[in-house]
Amino acid sequence: MIDRLINTMKDLLCPPGSGVFTVNTAKERKAELGKLLYPNSQNIQDSWEQSLEVLAQQKVTNLLGICSDCGGGILRGANWGPLFIRLKLLETLSINKEFFDLGDIRVIPHLLHDKYLNPETLKSCKNALYGSKESTHSVSPLSITEEFLDIFYETHPKKTIFALGGDHSVSYPLVKSYLKAKKKSGTKVGLIHFDAHTDLLVDRLGIDLCFGSWTTHILDGLDSPTLCYQIGIRSSGKPKEHWEKTFGLTQYWSSDVFKRGAMEIAHEIIDKLTVDKVEEIYISFDIDALDVKYASSTGTPEADGLEPHQAIIIIQELQNHFKLSGADMVEVAPFLRTDIEAVTEPETTLNSAAIISKILIKGLNRYGNL
Numbered sequence: 417m418i419d420r421l422i423n424t425m426k427d428l429l430c431p432p433g434s435g436v437f438t439v440n441t442a443k444e445r446k447a448e449l450g451k452l453l454y455p456n457s458q459n460i461q462d463s464w465e466q467s468l469e470v471l472a473q474q475k476v477t478n479l480l481g482i483c484s485d486c487g488g489g490i491l492r493g494a495n496w497g498p499l500f501i502r503l504k505l506l507e508t509l510s511i512n513k514e515f516f517d518l519g520d521i522r523v524i525p526h527l528l529h530d531k532y533l534n535p536e537t538l539k540s541c542k543n544a545l546y547g548s549k550e551s552t553h554s555v556s557p558l559s560i561t562e563e564f565l566d567i568f569y570e571t572h573p574k575k576t577i578f579a580l581g582g583d584h585s586v587s588y589p590l591v592k593s594y595l596k597a598k599k600k601s602g603t604k605v606g607l608i609h610f611d612a613h614t615d616l617l618v619d620r621l622g623i624d625l626c627f628g629s630w631t632t633h634i635l636d637g638l639d640s641p642t643l644c645y646q647i648g649i650r651s652s653g654k655p656k657e658h659w660e661k662t663f664g665l666t667q668y669w670s671s672d673v674f675k676r677g678a679m680e681i682a683h684e685i686i687d688k689l690t691v692d693k694v695e696e697i698y699i700s701f702d703i704d705a706l707d708v709k710y711a712s713s714t715g716t717p718e719a720d721g722l723e724p725h726q727a728i729i730i731i732q733e734l735q736n737h738f739k740l741s742g743a744d745m746v747e748v749a750p751f752l753r754t755d756i757e758a759v760t761e762p763e764t765t766l767n768s769a770a771i772i773s774k775i776l777i778k779g780l781n782r783y784g785n786l
Contacts (some may be wrong), residue, residue: 421571422469425564429518429616431464433445433502437524441542445500454467454550455484467517474512478575479518479580480577481498481521481580483520484528484585485582485715486585487588487625487627488626488715492518493752494749495583496750497581497582497746497769499743500762500766501580501766504766508774524544524557528556533555541555557586569596574670576780577743578742578743578744582630584746585626586744587634587744588630591634599639604643604696606643606689606694606738608647608697608730609645609647609702610699611649613646613649615628618632618782623635643666643694644663645666647667648706651716679729686734689737697741698740699734699776700744701743701744705715709764713749714752715752716747724771735779
């Protein structure tokens with residue numbers, strides 16, 4: 417089983433920082449990341465493949481990059497998030513001591529999910545990625561992610577994943593595969609979703625899997641939609657009551673957090689999850705949950721958002737009461753400057769993302785990762 421996983425990883429993944437296929441764009445940053453991860457190597461591909469052989473022995477959370485922004489729809493650029501956030505994390509975290517880097521999902525940047533492709537396109541893309549039109553592997557980033565994680569969790573059910581996106585559509589396969597694995601193990605879990613937006617569309621312009629609809633399509637993977645909590649919402653064409661009544665989840669808009677306080681919100685969620693006998697939680701963090709002054713290098717920045725310390729209080733309190741067994745950080749788009757007054761960008765957004773990511777990684781490392 418372990419050999420099957422390693423071989424699959426070599427097919428479906430690529431070295432960290434290589435998920436965006438380019439020749440020169442961000443070349444220096446990719447090289448810098450390679451040197452940080454594999455300081456004594458002259459061949460990053462070989463070093464990365466060799467590193468995968470010790471995955472089973474690692475006791476820290478596993479980092480996965482999904483450099484896809486094809487599921488976005490306003491401003492693109494979140495495909496560069498995994499590279500830039502990694503570099504920021506490595507300023508204060510140590511590889512293999514605080515996280516083990518699995519690498520990036522292989523991404524054809526024009527694709528989203530295999531179900532949208534015709535047979536000829538599937539064959540052509542299989543040939544491009546795997547050298548065979550008859551390959552049984554997926555070719556689109558969302559499909560590849562789910563295929564990989566299904567095998568990963570089957571092989572290592574007690575290991576955790578911290579994923580870097582990518583637009584928020586990447587959370588669809590991340591959470592879907594996670595929920596399948598937890599249901600198989602008989603573990604009851606809750607989903608905590610930080611975001612400025614509900615992501616509860618059924619589809620967007622006819623596409624059912626995208627940054628604005630992913631949550632809708634994973635709710636049935638939970639034991640009940642009441643186990644989903646959304647925090648930081650403020651940009652919506654409909655009131656909170658509509659979403660809660662339609663989908664059965666609970667929302668705490670950013671105004672609720674400011675009015676009631678982060679600690680009170682955290683303990684209300686904790687009390688509800690405790691009553692529901694939840695054992696573990698997954699946290700999906702869209703950087704636009706934070707106010708635009710902390711996160712403007714993103715595709716859909718919004719004013720009146722959470723302060724970083726508010727998000728941190730809620731995350732830490734939840735981690736103190738439940739096992740955090742999965743998490744992601746998405747929608748960081750480092751080449752975007754959506755606020756022309758924000759002269760420190762993308763550093764401000766990257767710093768915010770890194771601080772929260774480190775707290776999530778710390779929580780995931782408490783889980784055990786056997």
